[in-house]
Amino acid sequence: MNPRKVLQVAIREFLSTAATKAFLISVLIVPLVALVMILVLPRIINAKPPAVEGQVLVYDPSGRLVATLSEELSPEAFVERNERLRRQIREAVGGSVPGPLLEQAERQGALDQVLGQVPRLEVAELPGPEELERARQALRDRERSRVLAVVRIDDNAVEPAEDGTFGAYALYLREGVDDRITEQLERAIERAIVDARVALRGLDADELRVLMRVRGERTVTVTDKGERESNEAIKAILPMAFFMLLWIPVITGGQYLMTTTIEEKSSRVVEVLLSAVSPLELMTGKILGQMAVGLLLLAVYGGLGVGALSAFALLGLLDLGLLVYLAIFFVITYFVIASLMGAIGAAVSELREAQALLGPVMIVLMIPLMLWFWIMREPDSTFAVATSFIPPVNTFVMMLRLTSSAPPPAWQVWLSILVGVGAMFASLWAAAKIFRIGLLLHGKPPTFRTLIAWIRMA
Amino acid sequence: MDSAIRLRGVRKTFGEKVALEGLDIEIPRGATWGLIGPNGAGKTTAIRIVMAILFPDTGEVEVLGHRSALAAKDRIGYLPEERGVYRKLRVRSFLRHIGLLKGMPRRGLDETIDRWLARVELGDVGRRRLEELSKGMQQKVQFIATVQHEPDLLILDEPFSGLDPVNMRLLRELIDEQRARGATVLFSTHVMQQAEELCEHVVMIDEGHKVLDDSVAGIRRRFDLRTILYEPMHDDPDPARLSSLPMVQRVTRRNGTWELHLADGGEPAAVMRALVDIAPPARLEVHRPSLEDVFIEIVGRRRGEAEQARLRRELGGDAPALADGGAA
Numbered sequence: 001m002n003p004r005k006v007l008q009v010a011i012r013e014f015l016s017t018a019a020t021k022a023f024l025i026s027v028l029i030v031p032l033v034a035l036v037m038i039l040v041l042p043r044i045i046n047a048k049p050p051a052v053e054g055q056v057l058v059y060d061p062s063g064r065l066v067a068t069l070s071e072e073l074s075p076e077a078f079v080e081r082n083e084r085l086r087r088q089i090r091e092a093v094g095g096s097v098p099g100p101l102l103e104q105a106e107r108q109g110a111l112d113q114v115l116g117q118v119p120r121l122e123v124a125e126l127p128g129p130e131e132l133e134r135a136r137q138a139l140r141d142r143e144r145s146r147v148l149a150v151v152r153i154d155d156n157a158v159e160p161a162e163d164g165t166f167g168a169y170a171l172y173l174r175e176g177v178d179d180r181i182t183e184q185l186e187r188a189i190e191r192a193i194v195d196a197r198v199a200l201r202g203l204d205a206d207e208l209r210v211l212m213r214v215r216g217e218r219t220v221t222v223t224d225k226g227e228r229e230s231n232e233a234i235k236a237i238l239p240m241a242f243f244m245l246l247w248i249p250v251i252t253g254g255q256y257l258m259t260t261t262i263e264e265k266s267s268r269v270v271e272v273l274l275s276a277v278s279p280l281e282l283m284t285g286k287i288l289g290q291m292a293v294g295l296l297l298l299a300v301y302g303g304l305g306v307g308a309l310s311a312f313a314l315l316g317l318l319d320l321g322l323l324v325y326l327a328i329f330f331v332i333t334y335f336v337i338a339s340l341m342g343a344i345g346a347a348v349s350e351l352r353e354a355q356a357l358l359g360p361v362m363i364v365l366m367i368p369l370m371l372w373f374w375i376m377r378e379p380d381s382t383f384a385v386a387t388s389f390i391p392p393v394n395t396f397v398m399m400l401r402l403t404s405s406a407p408p409p410a411w412q413v414w415l416s417i418l419v420g421v422g423a424m425f426a427s428l429w430a431a432a433k434i435f436r437i438g439l440l441l442h443g444k445p446p447t448f449r450t451l452i453a454w455i456r457m458a
Numbered sequence: 459m460d461s462a463i464r465l466r467g468v469r470k471t472f473g474e475k476v477a478l479e480g481l482d483i484e485i486p487r488g489a490t491w492g493l494i495g496p497n498g499a500g501k502t503t504a505i506r507i508v509m510a511i512l513f514p515d516t517g518e519v520e521v522l523g524h525r526s527a528l529a530a531k532d533r534i535g536y537l538p539e540e541r542g543v544y545r546k547l548r549v550r551s552f553l554r555h556i557g558l559l560k561g562m563p564r565r566g567l568d569e570t571i572d573r574w575l576a577r578v579e580l581g582d583v584g585r586r587r588l589e590e591l592s593k594g595m596q597q598k599v600q601f602i603a604t605v606q607h608e609p610d611l612l613i614l615d616e617p618f619s620g621l622d623p624v625n626m627r628l629l630r631e632l633i634d635e636q637r638a639r640g641a642t643v644l645f646s647t648h649v650m651q652q653a654e655e656l657c658e659h660v661v662m663i664d665e666g667h668k669v670l671d672d673s674v675a676g677i678r679r680r681f682d683l684r685t686i687l688y689e690p691m692h693d694d695p696d697p698a699r700l701s702s703l704p705m706v707q708r709v710t711r712r713n714g715t716w717e718l719h720l721a722d723g724g725e726p727a728a729v730m731r732a733l734v735d736i737a738p739p740a741r742l743e744v745h746r747p748s749l750e751d752v753f754i755e756i757v758g759r760r761r762g763e764a765e766q767a768r769l770r771r772e773l774g775g776d777a778p779a780l781a782d783g784g785a786a
Contacts, residue, residue: 004558004561005558005559005561008555008558008559009559012555016544016546016547264542264544267542267543267544267545268538268540268541268542269542269543269544270542271511271536271538271540271542272536272538272541272542272543272556272600272603273559274509274511275509275511275531275534275536275538276531276532276556276559276560277531277559278510278528440506440511440512
């Protein structure tokens with residue numbers, strides 16, 4: 001093997017893939033979407049109901065609810081609820097949202113009130129059941145009527161019937177009312193009913209609420225290396241992120257390798273190449289070139305992830321050793337998958353024919369996705385341990401386990417790497433045989449059995 | 459060490475089909491050889507084996523003194539029958555890529571490429587993509603890719619097929635330049651006339667077997683001298699007198715010319731002297747059959763008359779000769 005020629009093939013392969021507009025666009029799209037998400041995030045956190053105006057008509061036989069409802073549905077109450085929601089989110093994500101974003105959201109709350117960006121609902125009582133029917137009719141007339149919602153409270157909603165059962169309420173809405181408004185309305189009605197029931201028993205509703213709330217839970221994972229604060233959100237995202245960082249560049253690199261091989265074969269440039277390099281040099285160069293493409297993707301996406309974590313001041317949650325494992329597992333998985341896909345590219349004459357052979361490879365690549373749920377639920381189950389040593393899914397399983405809450409012992413990781421390296425050399429060896437025979441054959445696409453026969457040929 | 463290519467007892471099968479059987483070829487350095495035969499005879503397989511793109515089932519290969527062309531790839535220029543380019547690549551990048559793969563030094567490579575592009579009158583296309591070029595222009599780029607690294611051995615598989623007349627002449631000039639430089643040239647063709655015009659020596663393959671391996675002059679000597687063309691200056695002589703000449707096997711007449719076919723061992727000079735005595739000739743010559751005639755005769759002996767007629771059609775019609783092409 002002539003390293004200079006292999007390198008030249010690899011450079012050509014890398015440039016012909018990565019130095020194209022299509023590639024740059026497809027690579028940039030993911031970070032762009034991420035950026036948009038970050039910009040949109042405050043608005044998602046600030047999930048406040050839209051500004052609407054209108055009447056809420058209440059038919060309440062008990063006569064105890066209207067005052068509470070008016071209070072609950074006042075603009076001030078809306079603003080306060082938004083604030084509370086934000087506080088809860090901030091506690092839940094454990095400060096993983098950058099401070100400036102939250103401050104901005106808080107300023108937005110105050111501003112909303114001034115600008116009238118909160119619902120202005122006017123609560124009125126309906127004197128009797130006849131008006132109830134008329135009010136319901138008014139909901140149909142969206143043009144002239146200001147009625148947004150009509151509430152009918154059951155007779156025994158506040159005071160139980162003689163058999164002790166409580167009644168319910170019915171909420172009639174105009175068409176097109178935002179479901180966040182609906183939710184707030186429902187909550188306000190329920191609270192008004194509960195408050196009235198509590199008051200009837202001579203208790204203080206606010207005091208009860210204080211009594212029922214427990215706050216400030218803190219989850220800490222205790223390991224032999226010490227204690228670290230658990231962050232549920234990040235814990236759920238981390239395996240997914242690493243899995244995708246492994247999966248996407250491998251698939252992308254493999255796909256490109258197959259496509260360029262088919263192109264070289266169908267444009268007949270391959271014979272010119274084979275007059276200058278051996279099939280093995282060609283294959284090695286191409287695989288290395290596309291690996292560089294995969295690594296570029298890995299660096300862009302991984303870098304984005306690390307950048308995001310450090311922006312949120314959460315880099316401490318990421319064990320940097322994981323990045324090393326990611327790189328090792330990427331190389332192994334990439335070589336296994338890419339040599340299979342390169343061999344397929346060499347065996348067929350056009351992309352269409354490749355689909356039939358590609359099916360099994362794609363199924364193999366889907367297996368880790370299907371295993372995901374089981375592995376994540378029990379990262380140290382027998383099943384998870386067993387699949388850690390079965391190529392080519394072993395690398396994916398290991399990556400999931402390494403990022404899970406129960407990382408595997410080191411010997412398992414290294415055994416899995418060893419198995420992976422074995423699989424890597426086996427698939428490269430097989431692919432080289434198919435490559436050599438397939439490149440110059442045109443005509444009927446081979447079946448899997450033919451490919452096996454090629455591999456077994458000397 | 460003196461041969462550029464040496465094949466010994468090469469056999470190659472594809473499944474059931476025997477593509478080559480017991481092929482022996484030895485091409486001296488600096489020579490220009492033709493590998494001829496009808497389509498499907500095994501020419502491309504033989505060339506791919508020389509190039510170490512395919513490997514023989516049995517037999518030995520030696521190229522430029524190495525056991526395999528792999529060791530000498532950088533000194534070989536190869537123009538495959540199926541010629542491809544990277545369609546999206548720019549002309550200069552393509553030539554750079556192939557040049558670097560052929561071991562050309564980076565330094566001076568661009569200048570060499572520019573010089574070649576100018577040589578084939580494509581001086582202004584270096585920055586254009588190959589897919590933007592016409593087919594004829596792409597062919598020129600392919601020639602450059604084959605010869606830019608000044609190979610010691612040039613292997614051309616059906617180099618003239620699909621070329622327009624201008625490019626045919628250009629390629630012929632390029633081949634002549636390479637020969638003048640001292641390169642060994644091996645090319646395959648199924649158009650015998652091209653081989654006749656270019657080669658010193660031909661190897662004929664038919665159905666995987668070598669059926670002829672001789673210099674063009676030698677072939678003429680061996681196969682030529684058995685038909686005499688004769689046109690009398692005045693009145694036609696009595697055909698019976700012509701038939702009765704010693705060693706004349708058969709006499710036919712075509713377009714006013716008598717053809718006297720001699721028996722094996724017949725001495726043309728004696729027959730020609732006798733003809734002059736019968737009636738003074740306006741034309742008297744030994745017919746020089748073309749390579750095509752020779753090939754058809756050989757193959758006919760192997761395969762029978764019907765196949766001979768089919769071959770005559772196949773070899774005769776579909777490709778122009780180089781000299782005619784150049785004049786178009």
